[in-house]
Structure formats: C-alpha cells, structure tokens
Amino acid sequence: MSRIASITVHDIRFPTSLELDGSDAVNVDPDYSAAYVITRTDDGEEGHGFVFTCGRGNEVIVKAIEAYAALLQRRDVDELIYDLGGASRRLVHDSQLRWLGPEKGVSQMACGALVSSLWDLRAKREGKPLWLLLSGMSPEEIVDVVDFTHISDALSPAQALDILRAGQDGKAERIASLQAEGFPAYTTSPGWLGYSDEKLVRLSRQAAAEGFSMIKLKVGGSLADDQRRLRLAREAVGDLPIAIDANQRWDVPEAIEWVRQLEDFRPYWVEEPTSTDDILGHAAIRAGVSPTRVATGEAVANRIVFKQLLQAKAIDVLQLDSTRVAGVNENIANLLLAARFGVPVCPHAGGVGLCELVQHFSFFDYAAVSASQEDRMIEYVDHLHEHFAEPVRIGGGRYAAPQRPGTGAEMLAASRARWEFPSGQGWLDVGGRTAVTAPGLASAGASR
Amino acid sequence: MSRIASITVHDIRFPTSLELDGSDAVNVDPDYSAAYVITRTDDGEEGHGFVFTCGRGNEVIVKAIEAYAALLQRRDVDELIYDLGGASRRLVHDSQLRWLGPEKGVSQMACGALVSSLWDLRAKREGKPLWLLLSGMSPEEIVDVVDFTHISDALSPAQALDILRAGQDGKAERIASLQAEGFPAYTTSPGWLGYSDEKLVRLSRQAAAEGFSMIKLKVGGSLADDQRRLRLAREAVGDLPIAIDANQRWDVPEAIEWVRQLEDFRPYWVEEPTSTDDILGHAAIRAGVSPTRVATGEAVANRIVFKQLLQAKAIDVLQLDSTRVAGVNENIANLLLAARFGVPVCPHAGGVGLCELVQHFSFFDYAAVSASQEDRMIEYVDHLHEHFAEPVRIGGGRYAAPQRPGTGAEMLAASRARWEFPSGQGWLDVGGRTAVTAPGLASAGASR
Numbered sequence: 074m075s076r077i078a079s080i081t082v083h084d085i086r087f088p089t090s091l092e093l094d095g096s097d098a099v100n101v102d103p104d105y106s107a108a109y110v111i112t113r114t115d116d117g118e119e120g121h122g123f124v125f126t127c128g129r130g131n132e133v134i135v136k137a138i139e140a141y142a143a144l145l146q147r148r149d150v151d152e153l154i155y156d157l158g159g160a161s162r163r164l165v166h167d168s169q170l171r172w173l174g175p176e177k178g179v180s181q182m183a184c185g186a187l188v189s190s191l192w193d194l195r196a197k198r199e200g201k202p203l204w205l206l207l208s209g210m211s212p213e214e215i216v217d218v219v220d221f222t223h224i225s226d227a228l229s230p231a232q233a234l235d236i237l238r239a240g241q242d243g244k245a246e247r248i249a250s251l252q253a254e255g256f257p258a259y260t261t262s263p264g265w266l267g268y269s270d271e272k273l274v275r276l277s278r279q280a281a282a283e284g285f286s287m288i289k290l291k292v293g294g295s296l297a298d299d300q301r302r303l304r305l306a307r308e309a310v311g312d313l314p315i316a317i318d319a320n321q322r323w324d325v326p327e328a329i330e331w332v333r334q335l336e337d338f339r340p341y342w343v344e345e346p347t348s349t350d351d352i353l354g355h356a357a358i359r360a361g362v363s364p365t366r367v368a369t370g371e372a373v374a375n376r377i378v379f380k381q382l383l384q385a386k387a388i389d390v391l392q393l394d395s396t397r398v399a400g401v402n403e404n405i406a407n408l409l410l411a412a413r414f415g416v417p418v419c420p421h422a423g424g425v426g427l428c429e430l431v432q433h434f435s436f437f438d439y440a441a442v443s444a445s446q447e448d449r450m451i452e453y454v455d456h457l458h459e460h461f462a463e464p465v466r467i468g469g470g471r472y473a474a475p476q477r478p479g480t481g482a483e484m485l486a487a488s489r490a491r492w493e494f495p496s497g498q499g500w501l502d503v504g505g506r507t508a509v510t511a512p513g514l515a516s517a518g519a520s521r
Numbered sequence: 522m523s524r525i526a527s528i529t530v531h532d533i534r535f536p537t538s539l540e541l542d543g544s545d546a547v548n549v550d551p552d553y554s555a556a557y558v559i560t561r562t563d564d565g566e567e568g569h570g571f572v573f574t575c576g577r578g579n580e581v582i583v584k585a586i587e588a589y590a591a592l593l594q595r596r597d598v599d600e601l602i603y604d605l606g607g608a609s610r611r612l613v614h615d616s617q618l619r620w621l622g623p624e625k626g627v628s629q630m631a632c633g634a635l636v637s638s639l640w641d642l643r644a645k646r647e648g649k650p651l652w653l654l655l656s657g658m659s660p661e662e663i664v665d666v667v668d669f670t671h672i673s674d675a676l677s678p679a680q681a682l683d684i685l686r687a688g689q690d691g692k693a694e695r696i697a698s699l700q701a702e703g704f705p706a707y708t709t710s711p712g713w714l715g716y717s718d719e720k721l722v723r724l725s726r727q728a729a730a731e732g733f734s735m736i737k738l739k740v741g742g743s744l745a746d747d748q749r750r751l752r753l754a755r756e757a758v759g760d761l762p763i764a765i766d767a768n769q770r771w772d773v774p775e776a777i778e779w780v781r782q783l784e785d786f787r788p789y790w791v792e793e794p795t796s797t798d799d800i801l802g803h804a805a806i807r808a809g810v811s812p813t814r815v816a817t818g819e820a821v822a823n824r825i826v827f828k829q830l831l832q833a834k835a836i837d838v839l840q841l842d843s844t845r846v847a848g849v850n851e852n853i854a855n856l857l858l859a860a861r862f863g864v865p866v867c868p869h870a871g872g873v874g875l876c877e878l879v880q881h882f883s884f885f886d887y888a889a890v891s892a893s894q895e896d897r898m899i900e901y902v903d904h905l906h907e908h909f910a911e912p913v914r915i916g917g918g919r920y921a922a923p924q925r926p927g928t929g930a931e932m933l934a935a936s937r938a939r940w941e942f943p944s945g946q947g948w949l950d951v952g953g954r955t956a957v958t959a960p961g962l963a964s965a966g967a968s969r
Contacts (some may be wrong), residue, residue, distance in 0.1 A: 097655020126620050130585070133621060168548060174626050352829075375798065
C-alpha cells in the first residue's frame, strides 16, 4: 500500500509588474504568482497543483495549503485518488478549518490546490490528460465526485446524471474532433490598461489575423479612454467580437450607465461589471445593459454563488476559474450547473498557468457535458507558458488538445527554482524592483 | 510625530473541544482561538485586535495579518487613526492582496483585526470605550469611515447621513439609559448539541430565571433529537422565546421541511438554515417557514452580501459578527444597511472574546443609529470571559455598558502567554489531547 509521503508547498512569483502586463482598473500592478504544491507518494509519484495569485499574500495561500495538507499526511493514496469526492469533502468540510471560509477565499483556493494535486496523481497514474480522464469516467463516477451540498435545490444528483448520460451520445466523435481541431480561443493580450494605443491597435490586428474568436479590452479607468480605445480596437478588428472587462470596478448604477456609453462599439460582453458577490447587482446590470451580455466568474468563490447567478438570470456567460474554487471537483459542479441552466462556459485564464489548467474543463465540457461549442471559447493570454511542462499550444486561434498525462499544472523544475520567492536567482537578479516588495509603487505608472 | 513601531501577531488557542462547549451540527469540535494582533506606536501606545477561529487554521490568519501589517509599518499614527476610512481602504483594496478574497474569508478577517487594532489605539487615545467614541463622532465623521463601494445602490452616503442625523435626536438620553440599564441579551449556553438533556433543561431554567430575553438551541443533527430537545426547553422556559440555529446544515428544501416540523415549539427565529452565501436560498426559506423568522450573519463575508440579504427580503434579523468582516468600519456599514431596511441587528457572539467586542456595536446602534431596542438583543455565551481586561458584565439578562477605553479586544497578558499555541504552558499541560492536534478525533463524541 502506498501512502502520501510528503506534501511540499512553494512560493513562486514572477515580476510581471515591471512590464504592466496584466494591468487593469483594479489589478494595477500584478506580479503573477503561484502557491505551488507537490504531493508525493511512497512510490515516488508526484501530483502537482497550485493557486494563482497577484503577488503579495502568496505566502498566505502557502500557509493555508500546509494547514489542509496535514489532513492528508500518511493517508492511503488509492483511497484518496479513487475516492476524490470523499477526499475533497474531507478537506472542504473539516470541522475547524471550515470557519476560515466557509468555502471561500484563501481556504477554498488552498483546498483546490490540494484536491487538484490528487487529480494530477490520478491522471498520471492512468496516463491521461485530465480532460480525457474525466471524459472517460462514467456519469455515475462523475456525479460521485461532485459535492451537491447547498446546490441541490438547483441541481440534484439525478439531474446531473441526466446531463452526463445525454453527454455520452456522440462523445467519441467529439473527442476525435477535439484531438483534430482543438477548441476556440479568444485573447486578452491586446487590451491591458497599461498598454499604449499603438500597442493596443497592433496586438488587436494581430489577434484578428491569427484567427481568435474575440478580443477583450480592460475598461473602467476613464470613460473617455475606454471610448477611444474601443473605437481604435473596433477599427482594427472590424466585425470581430470585442468583450470589455471592468474587473469589478463599478457600483451597480454606474456599471449600467458606463456600459451604455460604450454600446456604440457593440461590446460582446461586459465582464465583472461589479463585485462578484453581488448576484442581485449582476441581475440588475444584465437587465440594464442588454443586448450586451454579462459575464463573470474568475472571482466567484464557489458553486453556491454560481448557482444563484444562474437562478437569478444574472449572467449570460459563466467564466469558471481553475484555481479560485475547491479544485477539479467544484469546477465539475460549475460545468453541470451551467449545463442545467443552458448558459455557456467561457473559462477565465491568463495569469500564470491558468491557460494550462483551464483548457481541460472546456475540452471535457464539449466531450461529455454540454456537448456544444456554441458561444463557447477559452480565454488566452500570451504570458509565462514557457515555464510549464506542457505549454498550451495555440493555432488558428484555437487551443490544441493537451496530451500529457496530468492536469496541466506541472511547472518546470528550473522555473520553480529560479522564481522561488524571495530567494530564487530570478528575484536576486531583479533585486526588489517590483510591486511585491514596494506596495503601491507601481500603481502610479499603471493608472495614467 | 509618532509612527507604527511594531505589529506582532500571536496564535492563541483554548482547548474547548475537550468539553464540547460550543458544539453544533457543523462545528462539532471547536477549539476557540484568536489570531491576535498588537499594534504598537513609537510612543508606547498599544492597539489590540483579533480574529476568532475554531482552532486549526488559526496560523493561516496569523500569516494573513502579517501580510497586511506590512502595509502599515512605520506609517504616521495620527494619519492612520484620524483617517480610519483611508486606513481601512488602503488595506482592503490593496492591489495585490485583494485577489486573496476579494473581501471575504481569511483576508477580510485579517484586515478586520488590523483595522480594529487601529480603532483600539484611537479609543484609548481618547479615553473612551468604542461605543462611546462612535456615539460621539459626528454623522459626517461616521460616514467618512464607511466604504460605500458596491453598496451605494442600496445605501448612499447621503442616505447614511440622514440615518445618522436622525440618530442624534435623544442621543444623550439613550446613552444615559445604556449606562444605567445596559442592553438586552439572550443566551446560547443551554443549547449546545454536545450537552445532555439534563444539562439542557437545567441551563434553560437558569437562563429564564436570570432574565435573559431568549434562549437558543442548536439543531440540525437529527429531527427526533431536535423535537425532543425543543419540547424539553419549551417546558423549561414557558413562553420565553426560543431560537434555533442550524449552522448552515441544510439545503434549501430540507431547511423548510425541517423547520416546519419544529414549528409546534414556536421557534422565534431559525438561524443559518443554509449556506450564508445563499441569498436567494434564504429568501426562499423565509417565505417557506413564516412566521418563524430567519436570521443570519456570523459567516456573512462582507457588507455586499448583507446588502443583498436585505434587498431580497431574505432575513428578519441581521446578526453581525465582530471579527468576520473588515473590522469596525465594515460593521458600521452593516448597522447602517440594517437601519436603512428597518431590520433589527442582533449580533453574533460567543467563541472567545466575541461578546467583549460585539456589545459595542449594539450600544452604538441604540445610541446613534437605529435608536431602538425593539426586537434587538446581543447573544451571550458564558465562556472564557476571564481572559479579558474588561470581561463583559451581565446582570438581569442584560449587558452592562462597557467602560474601559478601547474596543474590548484586550486579552490579559497572562492568558495570552498561557494559551499561545503550541508552546504555552496551558497547551503543554493538556498535551495534544484536543481536536487541534488530532483532526476528527473529537467529532465522534459530539455527534451522539
């Protein structure tokens, strides 16, 4: 019998604030980071997982992962990875740790990294990329890993089974199509607030030429800037859809007013118009900005909030995030909720490693859940992929199907060593010049 | 000019799981704990604050407080404590740390401890207990410390000013009445799930005899047990109100069904019938269990969720918690929201130190916000008060007005030293026998 031998957690950060990549109206100076966990077994297997953060506070997630890791030490590996529903519930519902959330923020993300490291172990054991592992599991096995607590009024296990059984029809053909043609992508690379107009136009044209389904622009700094930048982007890409993303910058009435003043540029969706905790606010905004769609999800804490966004008809697009919730299990719940309400899932990505992780959920969704690519695309941002064992591959504006066994979380050992914070050689080389070590310093540059 | 000289954080835990005090259907084995912060100035002043937790994971909050504390180091004390709105916003909206929530869970609670330590400094500087400091501030000063971000659609600064200006009428008389007669309390001490029927009956009778306005019973373990225990309690206290508390145990339909099967015992309110994230669920439950009231709040992450609970008419009683949200400022927002919607505030207390903290908000609410005691009472649990510099004083079932300058957070130095985890003498004496060090061990006993 093989047991969990060790669980080690690393604080890995990249000094992205030096370039203002990833800058928006709220996240003015992110240093893309990962609280990175490796779960090792007595047999030498490794499961990798991480939580994405914006820099400062990454050490808090590290500490939280260590707290939950104590619940897994020396446990039987097979019992964990062949009962991933039970493993997840043991962490998420721990009687004392639960108070830290419950099921939200630091503690939920920490659970997610550990749970996903167990999925990585399982997928590697079976020699499959996560999306193919999930697509090959029976509807009953999938339902067994979902925690229906506090969502059963909207999605019962029986309803989930119905969705998954329907998803078996034509599954083999859809998997073959994914292997051959991949899945549509859109890109946010042109639209960061920190970029010049010239860079915005150049990258927008490039994105259209490369075949992306949509581009996305950050908004919410100043209305005049947003109107100018949207006009430039619209001129650059013609009829290609353009989404806008406010990163929770507005209160409800302000969101409606602001978006209406951008509607001449035909935004495809407005993303995070207000606090993602504000379900009723999103419903009001959706009613107020129609026909512009409303999208949210990267900061939605758990399946219970997604359930309500769907019940309240508050969103047109559900943007699941791979490291915000309690791991693979909770994202399966989110896919099933979206399918139940007929809302398309367009996952959030970017940061560091989020593209590598999140693609698996869209591939699984198409193969075995919604069975549709209509109105569905995965966000793509061209950052930091080179640090991963299997970087995403983009061609013709589409994600190619990942092939390597595992969840996609595995970062190269050399990258992990170089960007370990604060002692890695990369950090010694840039010597404290980022926002990580100088809070607020970089924001002056970003808010121009 | 005096600056912040040091901010030290301590992991303090009490082995309460050994006695099953505080056990309920979800929190089966809490070890009441505090992530405790002391903010010291160059002049030797001290501001104290803490976050309450259930044991495991207290170290995660400690780490989070340290992360936010870095934003306050060496800053001008007067600038912080005479612009507490600015100080709070600087912490809560830090561009990188914000990702950890946003505004929820570990990070929000950590902000709260620091913000409240600054209020403790301010109140001590002015020689006033917090409730008198707040009651003496002008409506404009109070509005200035509130963060209206994401709640302005329900409560604008102008509306808050109107509420506070109305609260000036008769304020001196109400303060005099609070000083003379205190504020009504109810007690949860009889009703923990871990207690025997005999202990339940004895403590219920005692609570009624002592003049408490209500008793509260934990429910949600088994329906038959709940019916038996409620019958016993109803026989013991006659017509005294009895609230029931499910600690988020149920899904929505189950909550309605279960509470209906207890309605013969006339529960005054049902508390936390389901996930506190589930605003729409609370609204459905409230409609389904009327005339039983619905109460929640101890796990509500922030003012944005409270706003929606009020907008959706989902609660009859708002139970603010002193260490769940981002400190004194956010609880002022919660009081103002409740006043705007005409919903009474009955704060959550218990744990360790929550009674000492939360009483200030009800006293301030009566003095200068809602100006009413109707349907209002503060929870009281008879645990661990002896560790505080000014333990709450209860007489005739009422909280006496706190007198000592500060927020009430200050724990005795000897208690802090004895129960520092894991090295304090108290922990050496009990030697690893609690649920802190043995996850899950105590739950078998509590669930009987």
